[in-house]
Amino acid sequence: MTQTRSARPWYRRMTGRRRDEPHRTSTPLELFFDLCFVVAVAQAADNLHHALSEGHIGLAAGHYFMVFFAIWWAWMNFTWFASAYDTDDDVYRITTLVEIAGALILASGVPRAFTEGDFATITFGYVVMRLATIVHWSRAAAGDPAHRPAALRYAGGVFVVQLGWLLRLMLPDSWQIAAFLVLVIAELLVPALAERPGMTPWHPRHIVERYGLFTLIVLGEVVLVTSVAIQTGIDAGEHQLWSLAAAGTVIVFALWWLYFDRPVEMPDQLRQALFWGYGHYLIFASVAAVGAGLAVEVDHESDNPHISQLTAGYAVAMPVAVYVMTLWALHVRRRQHRWLTATFLATAALVLLTPLGPAPAHFVAVLLFCLVVVTVLVRRLSTAPESTAPDAAAGPAGVHG
Template sequence: MTTWYRRMKARRADEGHRAATPLELLFDLCFVVAVASAAAKLHHALSENHIGAGVLGYLLVFFAIWWAWLNFTWFASAYDTDDVLYRLTTLVQIGGVLVLAAGVPRAFDESDYSVITLGYVVMRLAMVAQWLRAAKSDPERRTCARRYALGITLVQIGWVARLFLPENLFLVGFLVMAVAELAVPVWAERAGQTTWHPHHIVERYGLFTLIVLGESILAATGAIGAALDAGHASFALISLAGAGLVIVFSMWWLYFDYPAHDLLDTLKRAITWGYGHYLVFASVAAVGAGLEVAVDYDLHVAHLPTTAAGLATTVPVAVFLLVLWLLQVRPRPGTARWAFPVAAALVLAVTFTPAPIHAVAVVLAALVVLVLAGRRGIKDDEVSST
């Protein structure tokens, strides 16, 4: 039974059977709205050949989505008390997520980030309240918790102030505030590392990866379904759908074939791995937008060149492969790991082929087979050595 209030003691980093809670799952699901809105706007911007503005807007909006999710995830791994006050504070954060999602269209269409900033500040100030609770209940890490609360508060003041900057300073202001956000955990954790749980963190990141993979499938399926409903059924469209599924399935396979909990053995490596997932999540969600662009191009409703239409999918896939290689594959033994950067280069190269989506599917499927063969080879060597 849930109690109204309990001391927010730090949970053990080696706690057994540490798994995601129903509240954390609800938190993740509410982020689907924001991710879907950002990806949809990226799709429309690319199809209309507004590539620069679309990509920039997507990266800026996705940073706010990802960073709010990341901060709650790491905090909950160390201090989830699951009392009524904790649940209510988390629900306030979820409300902020929905406000942020509502502001995504205005950010893309009018470069108006006021609603997004409002939702973001709501989420972050609720996070400040959580850290102040932790500071009160955990004397050993009180300085760390207070640093988090202070740093987050100051940065939120900066985000609000940025809304009043001249338009020509918008991007500079955003970059400055983003760097400040990234610096807060590094500064705070130096005062006493929080007791986040490696297995729990990896599970949480995996769940969010599933969410963005599902968003890519939903986006591509919706585009193809709309085309079929409009009477545009053809072998080319069906084969494009199949290729898109192979791409997403292969990305899933490659990501989850390399568990990372044993890699989070130092604070530096944990921060690098955690921060690097911004590009993992953003690239996976962008693949869905790219597949939608491919459907638009085949239906002759997109207004961008052939090469650009291919790049809408090949670039995020290549980014995914390279970042996954750096974060989870390269630190491990095995010759197959060097196939990832080669596959990324091939994915970019097939942009200039007549059927880039199908070619990407072939490259990724071949990479999965190569990884499995390499793993089989390692197991065979282990057996022979015994």
């Protein structure tokens, strides 16, 4: 029987949840966690837009990927932990709210990171989030003897890496990038090493749902950024932006369709599961960057002197191409369908060529529309024998459309 909020004890042992638990869905706390993290995503995308519009392309891309790593990694670690050990007691809730507070601190430091290269506030917010994660894993180690080695490796690994992030702030500027890359590798290695004694009881279908929901939230951020940018241009008398608005709408719709075209299946093996989970960094980052790119296109159409057509075109084409390639690697490749693979790869290549011609965003929209059409046709053809074959038990009524 499900306990009510008033009947739930303030503290529970973290014994781990079952990997085959039926009806495992996202909790209100997880959804609230996602919504708060979107503040940081919005800050990253908005500052990427402004940096690109001012012509700081290389610096903008570097800062964006560094900031987005902090956002994505903290979100991902909480997501996998909650899938395995969500007790929903008061201690768990308070610890999670501390993580959310860290995300808000991180978000407040994003503008300074882009404009001044100062990552101190982002680092402090990130460390707050990760220290709360150590509390989670320490509780899991105490309450789940079967997975105690994994939980202790998580807690110890996270603690050591956080010391590294704080020490990085004291290094000279010439060492900052190298130190960042080393610490990123260290962060990525913690789950890979921690899970080896025996995988923690994360729920595959729950993880798939959580990733899908965050994809939806980031897509919603793209819609918001694009609509605000176009509204600003139209209010300034730039009525030619209506066609760009249509192209942007088709792009966002296509990104959604391609991700959710079929039910997503997550691999059970640790190596493949980590590849799938880590690969979504490019999914989330590229989707948010599409919104920034469309805003840059609006600036270009509004005669911003700092933006060339080539820059504006690649601001949209590059993240779209990354999205298509990553989606192929994570979802489509496993279907082993030659024509679908060829179409995805060809679409990514053609998208990268669109900035060399006129109206690149419009051509990107056309290419994505064609990719959606091919994806739908392949799906229908691959399921046609099952869907058109009569059901012997059901008779004529067993035919499905």
